[in-house]
Amino acid sequence: MDQGKSTPQELAAMLIHYNPLIDEAYANELALVYVEESTDEGVNYDIAFCQMILETGYLNFKGSVKKYQNNFCGLGAVNAYRQGEFFPDVRTGVRAHIQHLKAYATTQSIVKPVVDGRMKFVKRGSAPTIYALKGKWASDVQYDKKIESILKKLYAFRIVLAQQNTDFRNR
Numbered sequence: 001m002d003q004g005k006s007t008p009q010e011l012a013a014m015l016i017h018y019n020p021l022i023d024e025a026y027a028n029e030l031a032l033v034y035v036e037e038s039t040d041e042g043v044n045y046d047i048a049f050c051q052m053i054l055e056t057g058y059l060n061f062k063g064s065v066k067k068y069q070n071n072f073c074g075l076g077a078v079n080a081y082r083q084g085e086f087f088p089d090v091r092t093g094v095r096a097h098i099q100h101l102k103a104y105a106t107t108q109s110i111v112k113p114v115v116d117g118r119m120k121f122v123k124r125g126s127a128p129t130i131y132a133l134k135g136k137w138a139s140d141v142q143y144d145k146k147i148e149s150i151l152k153k154l155y156a157f158r159i160v161l162a163q164q165n166t167d168f169r170n171r
Contacts (some may be wrong), residue, residue: 001105001128003039004046006158008032011049014157019058027059030072033091037098041111047130048101050150054143073097074138075118085117104136105129 011031016022031049038045052072053059061067065077069086070093077084087093096116103110103119104127110119127133130151134143 001042001102001108002044003042004035004044004049006046006049006154008035010158010161011035011045011154013161014154015053015058017157018053018153019060022059030059030090030094033094034098037091037094037112041098041102042108043098043102043105046151046154047147048098050154051101051130051147052097053150054146069093071096073100075100075116087115104133 008028008031011034012024012027015027015031016024019027034049034052035045037043038048055074056065056072057063059067063074063077064080064083065071065074066083069084070090071077071085071087072093073096075085075096076082085096087096092115095112099110099112099114099116099119100122102108103116103122103124105125106128107125123136127136130147131144133147134141137143140146
């Protein structure tokens with residue numbers, strides 16, 4: 001529960017860098033929605049966005065969840081035979097992710113109407129950090145380390161972007 005440090009443009013730029021085939025407008029929209037929905041609920045959007053990157057493989061959707069599901073965090077996708085939840089649009093899918101993450105992080109009330117049908121399975125406040133998500137959000141014992149690694153990539157990427165912008169202005 002915190003705010004992120006990145007701008008929507010930095011989030012989208014990182015996503016595009018690691019998935020150059022992604023539609024740029026889609027990446028920008030998704031990053032903006034992550035910042036907006038996370039801010040409304042008080043969730044750190046850098047962490048939420050990095051978790052989305054882990055869950056979708058930089059939006060390549062190579063697992064059981066597909067792009068048309070608008071399920072950016074694998075909600076309900078427990079194995080190769082269970083695709084998981086479907087959401088009608090990007091915003092609703094992001095909102096479900098943020099609400100689920102907030103439910104794990106805290107016992108504070110969800111601000112917006114709940115769209116996450118799996119909320120009833122969450123032990124509220126049981127994972128206040130990414131390190132407590134392993135074994136709860138995913139069975140992968142390295143789940144926290146994978147999110148942390150992507151978060152470090154994001155912050156390193158932001159430094160490179162800032163340096164490029166400084167170099168460009170100094171020409």
